[in-house]
Amino acid sequence: xxxxxxxxxxxxxxxxxxxxxxxxxxxxxxxxxxxxxxxxxxxxxxxxxxxxxxxxxxxxxxxxxxxxxxxxxxxxxxxxxxxxxxxxxxxxxxxxxxxxxxxxxxxxxxxxxxxxxxxxxxxxxxxxxxxxxxxxxxxxxxxxxxxxxxxxxxxxxxxxxxxxxxxxxxxxxxxxxxxxxxxxxxxxxxxxxxxxxxxxxxxxxxxxxxxxxxxxxxxxxxxxxxxxxxxxxxxxxxxxxxxxxxxxxxxxxxxxxxxxxxxxxxxxxxxxxxxxxxxxxxxx
Amino acid sequence: xxxxxxxxxxxxxxxxxxxxxxxxxxxxxxxxxxxxxxxxxxxxxxxxxxxxxxxxxxxxxxxxxxxxxxxxxxxxxxxxxxxxxxxxxxxxxxxxxxxxxxxxxxxxxxxxxxxxxxxxxxxxxxxxxxxxxxxxxxxxxxxxxxxxxxxxxxxxxxxxxxxxxxxxxxxxxxxxxxxxxxxxxxxxxxxxxxxxxxxxxxxxxxxxxxxxxxxxxxxxxxxxxxxxxxxxxxxxxxxxxxxxxxxxxx
Numbered sequence: 001x002x003x004x005x006x007x008x009x010x011x012x013x014x015x016x017x018x019x020x021x022x023x024x025x026x027x028x029x030x031x032x033x034x035x036x037x038x039x040x041x042x043x044x045x046x047x048x049x050x051x052x053x054x055x056x057x058x059x060x061x062x063x064x065x066x067x068x069x070x071x072x073x074x075x076x077x078x079x080x081x082x083x084x085x086x087x088x089x090x091x092x093x094x095x096x097x098x099x100x101x102x103x104x105x106x107x108x109x110x111x112x113x114x115x116x117x118x119x120x121x122x123x124x125x126x127x128x129x130x131x132x133x134x135x136x137x138x139x140x141x142x143x144x145x146x147x148x149x150x151x152x153x154x155x156x157x158x159x160x161x162x163x164x165x166x167x168x169x170x171x172x173x174x175x176x177x178x179x180x181x182x183x184x185x186x187x188x189x190x191x192x193x194x195x196x197x198x199x200x201x202x203x204x205x206x207x208x209x210x211x212x213x214x215x216x217x218x219x220x221x222x223x224x225x226x227x228x229x230x231x232x233x234x235x236x237x238x239x240x241x242x243x244x245x246x247x248x249x250x251x252x253x254x255x256x257x258x259x260x261x262x263x264x265x266x267x268x269x270x271x272x273x274x275x276x277x278x279x280x281x282x283x284x
Numbered sequence: 285x286x287x288x289x290x291x292x293x294x295x296x297x298x299x300x301x302x303x304x305x306x307x308x309x310x311x312x313x314x315x316x317x318x319x320x321x322x323x324x325x326x327x328x329x330x331x332x333x334x335x336x337x338x339x340x341x342x343x344x345x346x347x348x349x350x351x352x353x354x355x356x357x358x359x360x361x362x363x364x365x366x367x368x369x370x371x372x373x374x375x376x377x378x379x380x381x382x383x384x385x386x387x388x389x390x391x392x393x394x395x396x397x398x399x400x401x402x403x404x405x406x407x408x409x410x411x412x413x414x415x416x417x418x419x420x421x422x423x424x425x426x427x428x429x430x431x432x433x434x435x436x437x438x439x440x441x442x443x444x445x446x447x448x449x450x451x452x453x454x455x456x457x458x459x460x461x462x463x464x465x466x467x468x469x470x471x472x473x474x475x476x477x478x479x480x481x482x483x484x485x486x487x488x489x490x491x492x493x494x495x496x497x498x499x500x501x502x503x504x505x506x507x508x509x510x511x512x513x514x515x516x517x518x519x520x521x522x523x524x525x526x527x528x529x530x531x532x533x534x
Contacts, residue, residue: 095342169377169440172337173390173447174367183393184379282380 032261039258042251048259056219056241057248061256063223067136067231068263070224071215072205074140075147080197082144083151090152091159092181111149116209118146123213137227139215143204150200158192159185191278195271202267206260208235218244234260288313288451288481289334294348296329298341303329305505306348311451316473316482318496318513320489322528325502327485331453334483335369336362352451367394370444374456376436378428383420386428386439387411390447406446414442415472434465441472452476454484458491470495489529493517501525 004012046060053059086107094100122142132138162185170180208216216236224231238256241248289311296304304326311317319327332338333346339362350357357365379386387407391397397406407424411417416438420431428439437457444452454473458466473482474495486492492499493513500510501524509522520526527533 165373165375165377166379168337168373169379170389171340172335172366172371172373173394173443174363174365175390175393176363179393183389188380 032265035254035257035261038251039254039256042255043258047255051221052219056237056245057252061234061237061259063220064232064234064237064256065259066223067216067220067233068205068235068260070136070227070231071139071143071211071233072201074136074227075143075204076197076201078140079144079147079151079200083148084155084193086148087152087155087159088181088186091156092177092185107149107152110145111153113146114209115146115207116212118142118210119213121145122210127214133228134213134215134217134230135228136215136224136231139211139231139233140227142210142214143207146207146210147200147204150203151197154196154200155189155193158189158196161192162188191274191282195275195278198267198271198274202264202271205267206235206264208239212236234263286313287311288353290351292349292351294330294333294346294350296326296333296338296344296346298329299343300345303505304333307507309500309507309510311481311483312498313481314477314479315497316477316484316495318492318499319483319485319502320487320492320499320528321502322533323487324504326505327502328455330502331371331455331483331485334451334453335366335371337366337371367447368449369451369453370447370449371453372437372440372444372455372457374459376433376440376460378431378436378439380429381427382425383428383431383439384424387443387446390443394447396447410442410445413445413476414438415468416442432465434461434468437461437465437469438472441469441476445476449480451481451483454482454486456486456488457484458486458488466491489531493529501528503528 048060048065049062050060051062090100090103094103119142122138122145126132126138126141127134130138132141166184166188167180170184171177175183211233215231216233217230218232218240220230220232234256238253238260241256242253287310291307291309291311294304294307295302303324307330319330321327329338334350334357336357338344338346352360352365352368357369379389381389384407387410388397388403391403391406397403408417408421411420416435419435420426420439428436431439441452441457458469461469470491473484476482477497484492484496496513498510499513499516501508501516501520501522503524509516509520509525511521516525517529520529
């Protein structure tokens with residue numbers, strides 16, 4: 001064993017930790033940089049707002065953008081109420097018994113399932129068993145199940161962040177439990193739930209595997225009419241044009257990636273600003 | 285002298301550990317009953333049993349009966365009981381809303397007052413009763429979290445008055461307050477006993493001697509002695525009481 005003097009070892013560990021932090025950020029910076037550099041040339045209103053042409057080698061990506069937006073918004077509309085209600089039950093009502101523990105364990109495990117398994121599960125249950133077909137609603141349901149544990153966890157930590165004393169003060173006035181939750185706990189937990197939800201939206205916008213078998217189409221010549229339509233989606237479209245189409249212009253691939261990336265980053269930024277805003281406004 | 289609350293052989297437990305042992309005690313209408321005793325003597329458990337705030341603690345269990353005007357409080361609906369037996373906590377806990385909303389919160393939820401005019405009148409009258417009106421009448425819409433500690437505690441009293449209870453429980457209400465605020469809250473309690481029955485748990489023996497009509501001394505979960513405050517402080521029957529109030533222990 002070589003013995004370093006304290007000063008030198010301090011210096012070494014500082015450099016080592018610093019290097020690790022730097023390594024962690026380089027991929028992000030590189031990805032964003034390369035995609036922006038190669039993709040910006042194709043970004044135009046026409047690219048964003050028109051249908052694909054020439055076997056997707058030209059034209060725009062409007063159907064894919066709309067497809068992703070519709071699946072994601074449907075998924076959030078399903079997962080948010082269910083997740084928040086489940087979180088309220090677990091946090092405010094459930095006794096700490098075996099039943100509750102099983103639910104909590106199930107939620108933790110739900111978060112650990114690989115996304116492609118969700119995709120196959122959605123194919124089995126929603127597409128085939130419930131006969132929803134490959135459609136927006138089948139994809140949204142699959143995504144909503146996948147996102148449920150995340151929503152429940154963020155909602156629970158938001159509920160936890162409301163001091164217990166507020167509940168006590170309200171209950172001591174003869175106000176019922178539900179009214180206490182509805183008028184004191186929830187209004188103060190909503191900022192946290194909201195930022196968590198925006199981050200969830202960002203996360204599921206980029207998911208490919210769960211919608212691969214349940215919602216996504218190779219090419220649809222028209223825009224979606226109803227939630228029972230198959231749609232093109234940005235992540236799947238990106239996969240197709242990068243691997244399945246010969247002589248695909250590289251800049252369109254990068255442009256599509258850039259649109260997807262910007263969608264996700266914008267959501268994250270909104271979440272960050274919302275958090276700063278609510279933290280400033282917080283009254284306790 | 286009419287008994288407002290009658291406690292019969294009440295025992296309380298946390299996880300089977302006895303914290304209050306076969307307590308028998310009457311609380312007289314329109315009196316201030318001071319409850320003194322060192323830490324872990326069961327004072328707060330006793331107080332929180334009277335409006336069943338302990339029910340939320342799953343490790344808590346109890347035996348015995350408590351009667352409020354002849355009704356067994358463990359038989360009547362807990363929410364209804366808490367409306368009749370209001371409570372003040374050691375730390376002032378205003379809800380994170382405006383001063384006005386803090387007061388109207390419970391009456392609105394309970395459906396006691398609904399019209400805007402009645403709400404306005406009620407806010408003014410309870411704020412006057414808690415001698416806070418002159419200080420806050422121009423900023424009722426301001427957040428209650430921005431008030432001083434003493435004002436917050438008086439707002440909490442106003443909030444309790446707004447549900448028009450019969451009994452008010454004070455759990456060391458002056459613990460976090462400065463001397464001037466303390467004297468204001470004490471004056472208020474003396475004023476309030478005309479209309480309400482008051483139970484005051486306090487660590488401050490002097491406070492009990494100043495304002496309570498009768499004083500009960502708790503030690504290790506047992507009621508050692510209860511009597512007129514003058515008697516307790518001048519010639520207590522029990523040696524332990526004398527030791528505690530003269531500051532020999534606790």
